[in-house]
Amino acid sequence: MEPRGTLTGSLTSEASKHRRSIMEEKYFPQEIEERQQARWKAAKAFEVTADPARPKFYCLEMLPYPSGRIHMGHVRNYTIGDALSTFKRMTGFNVLHPMGWDAFGMPAENAAIKHGARPDQWTIENIDSMRSQLQRLGFNYDWSREIATCTPAYYRWNQWLLIEMWKKGLVYRRKATVNWCVKCNTSLANEQAEGGFCWRHEDTPVEQRELEQWFIRVTHYADELLDSLAELEGGWPERVLAMQRNWIGRSRGAEIDFEIDGEAKQTVRVFTTRIDTIFGASSLILAPDHPLLNEWAEAGKVSAEVLRFREEQAALTPRERLEEGREKTGVFTGWWAINPFSGAKLPIWTANFVLTGYGTGAVMAVPAHDERDFDFSQKYGLPIRRVIVPAGSDVSRNDPQAEVSLPYTAKEESAQLIHSGEWSGLTIAEAQQSMIARAEQRGFGQSRVNFKIRDWGISRQRAWGTPLPFIHCPVCQIVPVPAAQLPVELPADLNFKTPGAPLAEHRAFVETSCPSCGGPARRDTDTMDTFVDSSWYYSRYCDPGNESLPFDPAVAAYWTPVDQYIGGIEHAVLHLIYTRVWTKIMRDLGLLNFGEPITRLLTQGMVCLATYRCEEHDWLHPNDVIEGRCRHCQRPVTVGRIEKMSKSKKNTIDPDEMIRIYGADTVRLFMLFAAPPEKDLEWSEAGAEGASRFLNRVWRITWKWHTLLPPTEAGGAEDYSGAARALRRKTHQTIERVSRDIGDRLQFNTAIAALMELTNELYAFDSQLPMDQVSSSDRFVIREALESLARMLAPLTPHLAEELWSGLGHQGLAVQTAWPTFDQKLALEEELEIPIQLNGKLVTRLIVPAGIAEDALVELAVTNPRIVQRLEGRTISKTIVVPGRLINLVAR
């Protein structure tokens, strides 16, 4: 690929005011950082436009919620993206690197309730202070594309998109049992109520409520969501793919109707993935709130015991249900069903472990081949009938009634059916196929695929969100707001003081007329889940000012999909599923031409710090621990685990304070150096000092030489001393390593290690030069090393890099110059150190010229005194030569 120079043309005269060509002797990060930031801004250095003639790279970091302060997790996330963006720009890509704000959400509303603040003003103030924090870190965002999701200019497109989806039947409204968090005072989507608790309030179990809700038809895309994960293989972390597969939860099986004994027309439908075990079914089990059971209860067709059981189950809160543990309980309903395959009469039970929400809410219990059914049937004395046996077991000896001590649940390919009528002797797979065919032919069942994933409930009973753009008319029912009337804006004068939904109480907002019949009508007073905002924001950045569409499809076609996305693992089944669904929908609406929004995903590790606890003062900040004692009360403290920085555990470090002490470049360098990006990282003051020390070393060696260097000119190889050739070699080897570590592997830690090695080599070279008679070729070699170093630091520590680059006499911006290229010939070693092994064990190492012939090298090895001595008269039976790497001599 051809490296490219500047993106935005030459420096304006405004920008050159900020440039200084003479370096200071000492490195003052705060001073140079401010200066370089002003220079980038004046040069509009990071503003880009679509240019189909050039290759693009879209680098995106998950947009932050504007809480008011950035934390170290943000710094790490954005430093990684920033380094990659600059690297890509320097290697010739047209790089889109935007930033924005996920600006709707609860904290703004809570501030309004608590302090009477206006959520919009509270949010805007937070955005302003966070933006300036990010700018102090010197990130290369194209700020001209900044978005905030709480602005009507943005959320009108949430509304527009939702209406388009509604027209296509991908959005619908229905009454549903939903998860309700009392702390959030709103309903939640399934993904946001994992394990029965609210995702924002981990100690708050969700309640179930019946509400009219808006849903996005995620299940329409369930198969594709699962299957196209294969496209992401290699680009996404394996564990994210696994979590999504799990969450989507496809299972293939069959639905079978069981006739109710004595009610010929009535059937119970069950879902099973193991139709092959149906001859082993010993009962049917209904969920306690199964519709058929409701019907029987209303008609007085079940016993008082059944009624009591149903009431008990209905009264359980999710927490009690969890605390109840795995204990399975149930009661016999008094009814019987007919197994359509065997004709056997099976008792119908109801039990707590059968869930309404999955499958049909009814199961056939096969205790011999399912753990749950086994536990339940044993407890209540239901028969356990064995119908599958491993291959090779003596079928004649397998009495179906013989005691089963453990269920046989393995699905070995070779296992076969017994005591299953005409299917006996078939394998599991054969039986499944044949039995489903029979059920379909006789009309009592069919094959069926079930998913764990549900449609996405997006209604929220909150005020600080996108209003749902629908009008409820007593005559015309649900009518979408006409496109010309969008956006439906949030009123500025909402009353947060009284409990309840502020939008619903705002009469001027609610009362409207029907766009269809003109009669009086009411607006929908729910708002959208904030995950709607972040599901498509990546495409808005391509064309953020568009007033007639969410974005121009032609412009988006250039920039999207996102080439590299960077963010935390916590969104593996939230945001990262929603944005995949939403992208497929936008594709089907004709706005995009692909289905997967993110080509490569990096989930960066957390920023951690040790935790401390005192009996009296609870969690302590590490600075409040002095020699193992609490600063306030002198009591000894308990040392906790190293954990993610959090306010509640008081183990946070303020990025601003660190920038004040060390400068942004040092903080950034430490973040990239201390651990590979996907691993957790422990903040360490000593580590930050180490990073700062390295930058000072680079500064000093550049300062020493910057006025003594000749203009750039390469001599022939013969013009250089051995030491100078070695430094050139190191320079070119370093360029090769750093290019690969950043470009291919995203391993910034090893890239920085390589730059440290180059710096060490420069010092070593420098220390052996007599200052009064340095040759011009020596000075060239030093220039080459220093300039390469400055440019390779540009993605990592851009302010310092700019200063060095200017100091070395360059006019343009370092972050816009071409990435240095390496010469393979110059990178080649002249001498090699070849380890000599005897029977795989290292004996000695030989220093040989790089071009040595193989037989000459072997000759050196076998005649080496150490080898001869170790051979003790044995002969060498085999010689293994790995060219350029090692020799292994085998002797027995």
Next chain:
RNA sequence: GGGGAUGUGGCGGAACCGGUAGACGCGCGGGUCUCAAAAACCCGUUACCGUAAGGUAGUGUGGGUUCGAUUCCCACCAUCCCCACCA
């Protein structure tokens, strides 16, 4: 119970396709400079034995494949994360 990772010096980590284990940094020890200190620079730093040259062991444990294994395979142990009565 299911799924996914991870295990290497005092610490963070490196080792690309099976080929010199411990790059780079932190910490620690020693030295140079200084009246002194800081900073900076230089040297050393896996463990054990040895003044040294050198030797032996060594990548969670036990096996296997291989001329050769941190790397591949099998079993086990430990830790972390996610999901979890999903039929």
